[in-house]
Amino acid sequence: MFAWLSENIATILIALALAAVVAVVVVHLVRNKRKGKSSCGCGCEQCPSAGLCHKK
Numbered sequence: 062m063f064a065w066l067s068e069n070i071a072t073i074l075i076a077l078a079l080a081a082v083v084a085v086v087v088v089h090l091v092r093n094k095r096k097g098k099s100s101c102g103c104g105c106e107q108c109p110s111a112g113l114c115h116k117k
Contacts, residue, residue: 066073
């Protein structure tokens with residue numbers, strides 16, 4: 062067991078780091094969605110499809 066861990070520690074650490082980055086991105090998107098912010102990152106004033114995303 063320890064031999065397998067020591068052989069694959071770099072892969073395990075990289076996978077954990079990538080999972081943490083994905084988790085941070087998902088939390089950020091969920092928080093923005095709850096605040097009513099757009100997910101595209103730009104203003105929607107000039108967007109012809111703004112009514113589809115932001116119903117008033």
